Amino acid sequence: MVSITYRTPDAQWGAGKGAPLTAAEVDRNFHNLRLAVESAGGAPGRGIASLSQQGYRLTLTYSDGTSDGFDLPAPDTEPRGAWATGAAYARGDVVARMGGSFFCVVGHVAATWWGDLRAGRWMALAGTMTDSPSTPILSLGGVAVFEVSGGLAFTPGMRVKAFSQGDGGRWLAGTIRAYGAGAGLWTLEVIQEALAGEGVLADPVIVPAGEAGAAGVPGPAAGGAWRAQVAISGTRTLTPADLGCLLKAQAGTVLRLPASGFVAGESLWLEAPATGSVTAKAVAGAIEPPYTQIEFTNERAWLVHQGAGVWLIASRQPLAGTPVRIRPWRTALALSGAIAVIAADMGTLIVAANGAQVTLPPAAAAIPAGDGLWIAAGPSVGARVSVSAAGGLDYAGSTRMILEGRIAQFVSLGGGKWIVAQVRRIDVPAPLAALETSGLGQTATGVLRDAPFSLSTGDHYSDAAVGAALGTALAAHDRNIKELATRLETLRLLLQGHGLIGEPF
Numbered sequence: 015m016v017s018i019t020y021r022t023p024d025a026q027w028g029a030g031k032g033a034p035l036t037a038a039e040v041d042r043n044f045h046n047l048r049l050a051v052e053s054a055g056g057a058p059g060r061g062i063a064s065l066s067q068q069g070y071r072l073t074l075t076y077s078d079g080t081s082d083g084f085d086l087p088a089p090d091t092e093p094r095g096a097w098a099t100g101a102a103y104a105r106g107d108v109v110a111r112m113g114g115s116f117f118c119v120v121g122h123v124a125a126t127w128w129g130d131l132r133a134g135r136w137m138a139l140a141g142t143m144t145d146s147p148s149t150p151i152l153s154l155g156g157v158a159v160f161e162v163s164g165g166l167a168f169t170p171g172m173r174v175k176a177f178s179q180g181d182g183g184r185w186l187a188g189t190i191r192a193y194g195a196g197a198g199l200w201t202l203e204v205i206q207e208a209l210a211g212e213g214v215l216a217d218p219v220i221v222p223a224g225e226a227g228a229a230g231v232p233g234p235a236a237g238g239a240w241r242a243q244v245a246i247s248g249t250r251t252l253t254p255a256d257l258g259c260l261l262k263a264q265a266g267t268v269l270r271l272p273a274s275g276f277v278a279g280e281s282l283w284l285e286a287p288a289t290g291s292v293t294a295k296a297v298a299g300a301i302e303p304p305y306t307q308i309e310f311t312n313e314r315a316w317l318v319h320q321g322a323g324v325w326l327i328a329s330r331q332p333l334a335g336t337p338v339r340i341r342p343w344r345t346a347l348a349l350s351g352a353i354a355v356i357a358a359d360m361g362t363l364i365v366a367a368n369g370a371q372v373t374l375p376p377a378a379a380a381i382p383a384g385d386g387l388w389i390a391a392g393p394s395v396g397a398r399v400s401v402s403a404a405g406g407l408d409y410a411g412s413t414r415m416i417l418e419g420r421i422a423q424f425v426s427l428g429g430g431k432w433i434v435a436q437v438r439r440i441d442v443p444a445p446l447a448a449l450e451t452s453g454l455g456q457t458a459t460g461v462l463r464d465a466p467f468s469l470s471t472g473d474h475y476s477d478a479a480v481g482a483a484l485g486t487a488l489a490a491h492d493r494n495i496k497e498l499a500t501r502l503e504t505l506r507l508l509l510q511g512h513g514l515i516g517e518p519f
Contacts, residue, residue: 018043091117099124103135112219114141114166131163132198138165143221145179146202149214152186154243154262156206160220164200167222168193174204175223176215184211187223209243240283251297256282260314265290273298273323281318281328286310288333299323309412313433330437343388346502357381363388365505366417368397376404377430386425386435391417392505405430 019039020030031039063077067086075081090106097109097116100123107118111127116136124130128147144166150158158176168174170190177185188207194200202220240260247264252271260283263269269284271294286292294317295307301317302308303324316329343363350367355374364387366372372389375381391399401407401424402414415434423436 017046097124097127099126108139109136112141112145113143114163115139116163128161128199136163138163141166143219145217145219146176148218149216150176150186150218152184152206152209152212152215154206154209155245157191158186158188158204158206158215160202160204160218161196161199162202162220164195166193168202168220173223173225174220176204176218176220178211178215179217179219181211181216184215185209186215252276252282258282260285263287263292265292268293268295271296271299271301271317271323271325276319278319278321281316283314283316284310285314285333286312288312294325296323296325299325301325302327304416311408327437330434332433332435346506348498348502355387359387360385361387363390363421365390365392365502366397366399367392368399370399372399372401374401374403374407374424374432375426375430379430381426381428381430383426383428386423386432388421388423389417390421390505391419403430403432405432407432408434 018027019035019042020027021033021035022030023032024030035043061077062074064075066073066075070086072084072086073081074084091108092104092106094101094103094107094109097111102121102123103109103118104121105118109116109118115138117139118135119137120133120135122130122133122135130136141163144162146160146162148160150160152158160176162168168190170192172190173187174190175185175187186204186206186209188205191203191205193202204220241258243260243262244256245264246261246269247267249268249270250261252269254275257276257280261269262285265287267286269292273296284292284294288311291309291311293307293309294301294315296305299322300306301324308327310330312333314331314333315327317325318328320326343361345361346363346365347359348365348367350370353364353366353370353372355364355372357375357379360381364372366389368391389399389401391397397418399417400414401417401422403424404413407413407415421438422434424432425435427433
């Protein structure tokens with residue numbers, strides 16, 4: 015115990031001297047305190063010379079050469095960088111993947127990401143985007159369901175965009191309807207409010223998206239490509255905002271086409287489902303004159319405004335599942351009058367003259383589904399041809415249609431029913447002249463006036479005269495055949511140049 019002389023009494027140290035301390039007493043007090051401090055702190059001048067760490071062990075080395083060691087607490091996580099297949103992970107490892115951070119819950123050797131995630135081996139710490147093993151169908155107004163990890167920064171009402179990693183032009187955008195735990199993985203449900211492309215959205219990535227801005231002024235559609243898809247139903251009047259779009263109509267929809275408010279060349283696509291018909295109706299003009307309304311079923315039509323309320327069908331395409339073989343013809347025939355198509359005509363192009371009435375084979379002909387032929391109104395400009403099918407033509411319950419300035423592909427659905435698989439406008443640069451009809455089809459009166467007359471054998475023509483007349487007729491016939499072949503080849507090259515047909519088989 016340190017000996018200290020106090021001047022005054024106190025409960026902490028007891029009775030004091032009661033008088034001022036002498037100089038010697040003061041010095042003795044300081045001396046005793048110094049000895050006590052040195053005794054408590056070790057040797058004079060001892061301090062920490064250095065610090066060192068090995069793993070989680072901290073070592074303090076003093077100036078006198080002695081040292082002390084301390085164990086530091088070990089952390090619960092270990093950063094491992096990007097996730098990799100085949101890597102061995104222990105509990106507490108943290109990996110980075112697709113913009114997020116994931117904590118290893120159970121030690122394992124990585125196999126596949128989604129397989130390990132379903133097995134509960136990883137837990138998301140943070141993430142604002144993700145990929146998904148799901149392959150939803152692009153469907154405007156439908157709900158896309160994605161399997162994703164839990165713990166990501168997704169909430170209902172948030173807008174997101176999902177795009178294909180292999181095809182950036184195929185995407186959907188919309189609002190999250192739900193995000194919650196599912197069987198193994200969580201499910202993210204997105205209402206499809208806008209999209210690009212069709213079919214399956216493969217290998218998707220989902221990222222946050224901003225709110226849609228105000229719609230701009232629509233421009234004319236080019237080359238038949240639509241800029242957006244719009245779901246329609248009931249009775250709807252076409253508006254300028256619909257131009258350039260694909261209007262996907264429900265069964266029973268009536269699309270009214272106004273006579274004003276549109277300029278020539280503006281267009282849109284109209285899609286009708288297989289479950290029922292959709293009607294396009296010209297309010298005060300015409301659609302494919304002279305008609306005022308046309309029904310569509312299980313097909314997609316490109317409607318182009320020609321001005322003054324007149325709309326034309328530039329293209330009609332069957333939807334997936336329709337038994338149609340789109341292909342060029344193997345040969346061509348020029349016919350006129352009443353034309354009854356037979357099985358042998360399948361795969362041909364019939365160029366029907368103005369006023370011709372073409373009848374497609376009935377059920378009794380047993381034309382297989384998928385077989386078909388092409389029919390063109392021609393060869394002169396303005397040619398008008400009637401095509402009929404007793405078993406039904408083009409789904410809508412009609413049995414007859416008019417071709418004018420068009421070439422169309424007709425495909426059998428079996429049982430005497432036919433579909434118009436394609437309709438294309440054709441522009442003939444100049445009228446093809448009427449074929450020469452002299453020769454065998456012309457009366458011989460006056461041609462054989464040099465024939466001799468014999469009372470003994472009766473009125474007759476000599477062999478030489480008959481031979482000469484037949485030679486002249488056959489020569490005219492040959493010219494007709496050559497002219498027809500030349501003009502058919504001209505027509506074929508014209509259609510091929512417009513991209514309407516391919517190379518012949």
